[in-house]
Amino acid sequence: MKIAKIAATLVVALCTMSAAETSARDIMIKVKDRPDGDTRSSSMEMKLVNKSGNTRVRKITSYAMDVGADTKTIMFFQYPNDVKGTGFLTVNYDDVNKEDDKWLYLPALKKTRRISGKSSKTDYFMGSDFTYDDIGKRNVDEDTHKLLREESANGFNYYVIESTPKKDGEIFSKKLIWIRKDCDVVEKIEFYDKLGKLHRQMISSDIKKVDGFWTVGKMEMKNVQTGHSTELLFLDPKYNIQLDSKIFSVNKLERGL
Amino acid sequence: MKFIASAALFIAAIALITLLFSNRAYAQDEFSLQLNGFVDTYHALQAKYPHKVMSSRTRARLELRADYGEATLYSSMNIAYNSLLKDQSGAFLREAYFDYAGKFLEIKAGRQIITWGVADGLRITDLISPMDYTEFMANDYDDIRVPVNAVNLKYPGESFSAEVVFVPVPEYFVMPEGEDNPWTMALPDRARMDLGDTPEKRLKNSEVGARLRFFLENFDFSLTAMHTYNKAPVTVARYNPKTDSILIKGVYKPMEVFGGDISIPMGEFVIRGEFAEYLNEPIALANSSDYFVHHTSNFLIGIDWYAGNNWTFMAQYMHKVVSDYRDDLSIEQNSSMVTARISKELLNNTLKLSVYGILDIDNLGYYIRPAADYLMSDQITLSLGADILGGRRGTFKTYDKNTQLWVKGKYFF
Numbered sequence: 001m002k003i004a005k006i007a008a009t010l011v012v013a014l015c016t017m018s019a020a021e022t023s024a025r026d027i028m029i030k031v032k033d034r035p036d037g038d039t040r041s042s043s044m045e046m047k048l049v050n051k052s053g054n055t056r057v058r059k060i061t062s063y064a065m066d067v068g069a070d071t072k073t074i075m076f077f078q079y080p081n082d083v084k085g086t087g088f089l090t091v092n093y094d095d096v097n098k099e100d101d102k103w104l105y106l107p108a109l110k111k112t113r114r115i116s117g118k119s120s121k122t123d124y125f126m127g128s129d130f131t132y133d134d135i136g137k138r139n140v141d142e143d144t145h146k147l148l149r150e151e152s153a154n155g156f157n158y159y160v161i162e163s164t165p166k167k168d169g170e171i172f173s174k175k176l177i178w179i180r181k182d183c184d185v186v187e188k189i190e191f192y193d194k195l196g197k198l199h200r201q202m203i204s205s206d207i208k209k210v211d212g213f214w215t216v217g218k219m220e221m222k223n224v225q226t227g228h229s230t231e232l233l234f235l236d237p238k239y240n241i242q243l244d245s246k247i248f249s250v251n252k253l254e255r256g257l
Numbered sequence: 258m259k260f261i262a263s264a265a266l267f268i269a270a271i272a273l274i275t276l277l278f279s280n281r282a283y284a285q286d287e288f289s290l291q292l293n294g295f296v297d298t299y300h301a302l303q304a305k306y307p308h309k310v311m312s313s314r315t316r317a318r319l320e321l322r323a324d325y326g327e328a329t330l331y332s333s334m335n336i337a338y339n340s341l342l343k344d345q346s347g348a349f350l351r352e353a354y355f356d357y358a359g360k361f362l363e364i365k366a367g368r369q370i371i372t373w374g375v376a377d378g379l380r381i382t383d384l385i386s387p388m389d390y391t392e393f394m395a396n397d398y399d400d401i402r403v404p405v406n407a408v409n410l411k412y413p414g415e416s417f418s419a420e421v422v423f424v425p426v427p428e429y430f431v432m433p434e435g436e437d438n439p440w441t442m443a444l445p446d447r448a449r450m451d452l453g454d455t456p457e458k459r460l461k462n463s464e465v466g467a468r469l470r471f472f473l474e475n476f477d478f479s480l481t482a483m484h485t486y487n488k489a490p491v492t493v494a495r496y497n498p499k500t501d502s503i504l505i506k507g508v509y510k511p512m513e514v515f516g517g518d519i520s521i522p523m524g525e526f527v528i529r530g531e532f533a534e535y536l537n538e539p540i541a542l543a544n545s546s547d548y549f550v551h552h553t554s555n556f557l558i559g560i561d562w563y564a565g566n567n568w569t570f571m572a573q574y575m576h577k578v579v580s581d582y583r584d585d586l587s588i589e590q591n592s593s594m595v596t597a598r599i600s601k602e603l604l605n606n607t608l609k610l611s612v613y614g615i616l617d618i619d620n621l622g623y624y625i626r627p628a629a630d631y632l633m634s635d636q637i638t639l640s641l642g643a644d645i646l647g648g649r650r651g652t653f654k655t656y657d658k659n660t661q662l663w664v665k666g667k668y669f670f
Contacts, residue, residue: 048605056607056635080635081293081669091474099522101474108399110372114477114520116527116563123567127606169565228605250472251413255358 024145024161027179032140034184036213037239039065043078044234046128051227056080058126061257065243069094071137072248076257083126087253096139105253112250122171128230129200129221131171135232142166148176157181172199183207183214198224211239288325294318294333294670301395301663303439304643311439311661312392314339318351329356341437345391352404358413365409370402371422373468373481374531375518376557378596378613379575381531382481382516385422385466387488389431393440393656394624395644395663403428416472422483424464429455429509430489439659445503452490452507462511478519486511487539494545508548510539516555529559529573540579543587552580567602593618607632620651640665 046058059079065072070093077086085107092100099117106113121133143163151158159179165172173196178188185207193199201224206217215237222229246252295318301311316337323330332353339345354367374383378398387403394401405428411420432452433440444450456462466483490507497504516533537550559573573596582590595618600611612627628642641664647657 050605054634056632081295082632082635082638082667084293099524101522103472108397110370110399110402113375113561114522114527114529116522116525116561118522118525118563122565123563124606127602129605246413246415249413249415249418250470250477251363251411251418255363 024147025140027147027159027161028140028145031179031184031186032137034214039241039243040237040239041241042234042237044232046126047231048128049229056127058128063243063247065245065248074248074253085256087256089248089250089253090136092137094139096141103250103253112254122169129223129228130230130232134221158187185214185216200224210237213239291322293320295667297665297667299663299665301661304660304662305658309439310341311659313341314345327358331356342391342435361412363411363413368404368406369409370404371407371409372402375520375529376531377559377571377573377598379557379573379594381533381555381557382514382518384483384485384488384514385424385464387428387430391431391433391438391440393433395661403431418470420468422466425460426458427464427486427488442655444505447501448503448505450505454506455509456486476519476521478517480517481514481533483514484511485514491539491541491548492545493541493548508539510537510550512537525563525565527561529561530557532556541587542585549583549586554578567606569600571598572596589619617648617651617653620648620654622648622651622653624653636669638667
């Protein structure tokens with residue numbers, strides 16, 4: 001009788017845990033699948049600020065197109081002039097077992113390089129505090145998600161989710177994610193390092209509807225361990241624009257804007 | 258200096274077009290004109306006694322680009338002062354071309370740099386734009402490439418492209434020359450070098466190449482065919498008993514090239530391969546008295562490792578096989594070379610440490626180029642480095658006294 005009671009308790013506990021995980025995953029899927037049109041474009045301006053307050057600026061123009069569950073993105077670096085003309089083309093596959101396709105065009109060498117679809121995800125993007133993964137679409141199933149709690153602040157209701165990577169080789173051991181319930185937008189992320197210490201903190205602001213789609217206008221990522229921070233502004237976002245699929249090609253990458 | 262007039266004409270033409278199109282630009286908001294470039298200063302000192310100045314040059318690079326719809330006019334020009342090599346001072350047009358991107362056909366006509374293949378710093382199918390070895394390899398790779406006057410026609414597909422390049426008058430390697438240039442090869446007494454006997458500027462001596470490129474989910478590959486020349490001259494020495502002197506002449510011969518390349522991403526790695534068959538490549542005899550043409554097979558395999566944390570490792574192995582080999586040729590039947598490149602970016606990508614090396618396996622010669630590039634601001638980069646040459650035999654050994662330390666400053670605008 002005692003064994004049956006323990007077994008029943010265990011089953012209930014496991015079911016509850018599984019339901020919580022499923023629910024957290026569902027929330028993350030909703031965030032990932034938040035409507036953003038079939039095509040989109042924007043200009044990005046990154047301000048990199050070091051501990052002493054010195055600022056560097058990066059400007060990028062990007063276009064993206066959904067092809068089924070996959071996404072093609074092409075980015076052109078506009079500033080500073082030493083990287084102007086550099087282009088980056090990515091095919092981001094929804095299938096977690098499929099590596100992304102990536103090409104990098106280097107104008108100084110006048111050459112396109114096929115690059116690894118795997119490694120650069122954990123590298124920092126152009127010296128910023130954002131990794132390639134942070135600015136791309138990380139597959140939901142690369143992490144295990146757990147709904148920690150729901151909370152209210154600043155007049156909004158949030159889900160707070162803990163995500164832990166399934167594979168080794170990530171630069172974070174876990175992240176805590178605050179998701180606004182009313183629009184499925186991530187408003188805050190805390191990244192913890194391998195020792196469990198807070199490493200980086202990302203805050204989204206200027207959240208508004210553009211062309212009927214919820215849009216983040218500004219993201220700020222701070223490395224709390226080094227004091228370096230990056231402000232990322234999304235200027236002139238556009239959705240469902242007319243784009244020829246040939247724009248997502250190595251040929252266009254080499255031609256530039 | 259010979260390009261000053263044409264550069265001035267070109268820039269004047271762009272200015273005129275600017276004026277002509279300016280009204281339409283307001284109306285359609287399609288016309289744009291950009292002036293960019295940089296100023297850099299580079300100074301190198303011989304590492305060994307007597308610590309000679311190996312190079313001291315400053316230049317401004319002006320890049321002017323005018324866009325109107327799908328059409329572009331582009332020119333780049335160097336205005337340089339070289340305190341060591343007087344003929345390298347002045348204004349030099351580098352690239353100047355017209356580019357039009359139609360839906361099914363792209364046309365690029367004019368002076369342009371053409372780079373083919375996937376090899377890093379080595380040439381297998383990348384034969385159209387030759388190399389400027391005025392300072393041997395002790396220069397940035399993009400400065401070493403020589404632009405060519407060409408018409409480039411391309412069909413631009415999404416995952417496939419086809420292009421044909423026609424070069425009416427091919428360009429050839431620029432070799433170091435003059436007593437002031439520390440990279441000029443020392444010649445025997447009473448010997449004279451003449452590398453200027455390039456093929457006549459006639460249509461029959463033009464160069465043509467075609468390439469098909471495929472960009473697929475699991476790999477990229479391309480196929481290449483061209484009618485070209487050995488652009489690095491084969492040298493043949495002739496003794497003139499009347500003057501008791503030796504004339505070393507550069508020989509340039511036509512050859513056909515068929516090849517291709519492939520890139521395969523595999524996890525954190527990318528495997529690269531390049532192959533080309535050179536038909537009728539001239540090869541000098543070991544005693545430099547003559548040359549013979551042979552078919553040669555040239556291939557390269559490389560691996561790139563994107564190790565994460567801003568580490569990149571690249572390694573390449575290149576191999577050449579001479580068909581119908583004769584024992585009196587100046588190269589081995591099988592010759593090979595290895596290159597490696599390691600780089601690491603630090604301090605939020607403001608500091609890049611890198612080292613590039615070439616090992617000439619047959620001659621046990623080496624060339625190593627360590628460098629540190631520091632981004633002081635968005636506009637200013639400071640670089641320190643060295644070119645280390647040596648070995649047992651071959652070109653790298655010949656240049657071992659030229660091992661040098663260098664410093665460079667670059668300001669972008």
